[in-house]
Amino acid sequence: MYFYKFRSFDTNALTALSNNELWFGKLESQNDPFEGRCRIDRSLSEELKSFAIQRITPKDPKSYNVYFQLTGVHYPDKLSNIELLERGCFQMASEMIGNLNSISRICSFSYYDSSSKNNVLIDNRMWGHYANGLRGFCLVFDQKVLQEAIFESTEKKAVGFKVRYQNEPDELRVSDIFSVNDRLELIQNKTLSGYQIVATAASTKSEHWKHEQEVRFISFSDKALIKYPHHALIKIVIGDKMPNAQVNLLKDIMQSKYPHASIEKMMMRQNSYELKQVAWN
Structure with missing residues (x-):
């Protein structure tokens, strides 16, 4: 070759x-205006759903500010536990992909x-x-x-x-990016490295x-x-x-x-x- x-x-x-x-x-300075774009599937794994049910407390006013920072939702009590975690994972995944794209370099x-x-x-x-x-x-x-x-x-x-x-960008699932550790904290899934995340976002073009x-x-x-x-x-x-x-x-x-x-x-x-x-x- x-x-x-x-x-x-x-x-x-x-x-x-x-x-x-x-x-x-x-990567962000390439000539394709859609560079680094991908679709994000918000659906949660059973593990993340269980975490949401057990640990997310959308009706607690003391947590409103934290949930707003994670999701942009002003009234988290209007959403279910699972919906709130979906919003949070989507927001964090989008920011993660944006950050990885901004620090990565490309040669074509x-x-x-x-x-x-x-x-x-x-x-x-x-x-x-x-x-x-x-x-x-x-x-x-x-x-x-x-x-x-x-x-x-x-x-x-x-x-x-x-x-x-x-005809359309590739898809990343939030359930592939995040998982739950022993203390039920949200963490980046170690099976999907930053390389793979950026590669998925940058591996397809129109x-x-x-x-x-x-x-x-x-x-x-x-x-x-x-x-x-x-x-x-x-x-x-x-x-x-x-x-x-x-x-x-x-x-x-x-x-x-x-x-x-x-x-x-x-x-x-x-x-x-x-x-x-x-x-x-």
């Missing part, structure tokens, strides 16, 4: 290439393997949206080498997955994006720049509209830092809207 990283020709892209680094940006690629229906490398939209209309370039990585480097650099504080494209064939890495490391070994990069494909001076600079970087990697060009086919990949002369 190959990972593709489309880039515009700019200082950040050149610096990262020269230093064999990848930028992990905030497109992928290509034998099962791929199309080769993203020759997709006009990718070159238009992410490589400045053939004025940028695309880095081609060996999937296995790069993936191992990411996990090592983040001290295994990362998870990678292919994005699934569907079908409008399916042409990207995205694979993404979610990291909880505080590192924004991740190193990869030089041999992880096996090829660079340069857009045909890139000015010659910029092409020469890119070639110099590649020959100095990645002499093993091939350099190719992405060109427009005559009399069509298709692209073709050719060796650089």
Whole structure:
């Protein structure tokens, strides 16, 4: 499998290439306005229902302020014990997902393997949206080498997955996020880690994006720049509209830092809207 990283020709892209680094940006700053969205199923497990019946006291005025902070409900005595706990779990789960999304970082690629229906490398939209209309370039990585480097650099504080494209977000159940310990206190369920929660929220996107064939890495490391070994990069494909001076600079970087990697060009086919990949002369 190959990972593709489309880039515009700019200082950040050149610096990262020269230093064999990848930028992990905030999940909440990605270009999809629905990024990190998921549905939350409020229904409680039998264990949580039992906890609600035994320990929740919605009719106690002394507890109103606590319940309001947890649920936003002004008059908790109007709800049943179970309804009140459902509201509280939903509120806490929503805040937890929001907090995890805010501290997580993401680095995205497109992928290509034998099962791929199309080769993203020759997709006009990718070159238009992410490589400045053939004025940028695309880095081609060996999937296995790069993936191992990411996990090592983040001290295994990362998870990678292919994005699934569907008509609605995935669902998380509050009963999978919370449980009750021996003292009947509400706790985060240890079987569902923060990685998995964010991965569930970030693993699906609208079908409008399916042409990207995205694979993404979610990291909880505080590192924004991740190193990869030089041999992880096996090829660079340069857009045909890139000015010659910029092409020469890119070639110099590649020959100095990645002499093993091939350099190719992405060109427009005559009399069509298709692209073709050719060796650089």
